[in-house]
Amino acid sequence: MSTRPADHGANAPTEPHPSDATPRIPSDEELAQMSTDDLVALGNRIDDIEVVSGRERFPVPGTRAEKRAVRQVAGWFILATISGLLFLVAFIWWPWEYRSATEEGAWVYALYTPIIGVTFGFAVFAVGMGVIAYSKKLLPEDLTVQQRHDGRSSEVDRRTAAARLIQTGQQSGIARRKLIVRSVGAAGGVLGLGVLVAAFGGLVKNPWKEGPDSALLKTEWFSPDGERVYLRKNSGIVDDVVLVRAGDLEPGSMETVFPFKESQRSHPEELAETLRSSDSPVMLINLRPNVPVIKRAGQEDFNYGTLFAYSKICSHMGCPTSLYEDQTMRILCPCHQSQFQANEFAKPVFGPAARPLAQLPIAADDQGYLYARSDFIEPVGPAFWERNS
């Protein structure tokens, strides 16, 4: 028989519950009359819980030891608050737009992801440490033993379990430890705000503010002043501009090409911007001669001979459709295996994509260099709410 420790109300040790003596279950009216301590004691008896020992961490409130423990716990929540605020500031104001390694400011951009990762990660870590520190330093020390039972919990079980939680909250002294309450509130508020900003921050802008010239409707193939936009290869060196001639591609081959304007030639930054723009890449496919071709209504003259130019951006979810299979003349998107028929206006023939790849109208100048006759006549890539094609 264990020695009974000092009495702590309903948390005091109870006699082991003999398996053949089921406690009387109070009526609903009696339950409603019972105090929290009574309900906890009843729950202990019903659930075969034996409180072996129970001890307040700080029986005398307000001691220096307790204040030190409170400061240590609050310190973690304050660190979480500071880290959460740093995350918010970095997420909103840190330069996030892509810079290639050779551009000025590339190192600042390169720090964006690590900084938001470290600040958010540390904020969550600090909250976890604060909770652990609180339970280890301030919650009462109980040692209880319970026999587990199968089956669904009854009403009385649920009421007594709720009472146990309430009592634990009361005994934790959280109400009188204002520093912890405030630091938890600040950390929770900042982290909650951080989650909201991360989830919805990107939506707080108007993608249509430029009207018909909005980013979702125009690509780098658009030329506002009418300057001719040529098709160029990308050798990996931004200012090594190699234009594409009609005779450069073998029958049955494919080449990825990008837009280029002569006025960009001496502006490496503009060239880099055009190359990295997500709606720039186009697959230039040279079909074999005499293969059957079906053209899309209204786009009958978009090809140049056997050359067809399709946006590389998949109409399903925007992955690059990089693979071309000459024998079947199919373009494959590796993300979800959509396939597009290159000799039938790149219409989808397999997989989840539901609309053809956008086709770029092309022609050749008098020296044989290929150029875009205009921008795409429909948005490239996946569907969006306002899309009407």
Ligand code: FES
């Ligand atoms: S993004 Fe291409 S199939 Fe899904």
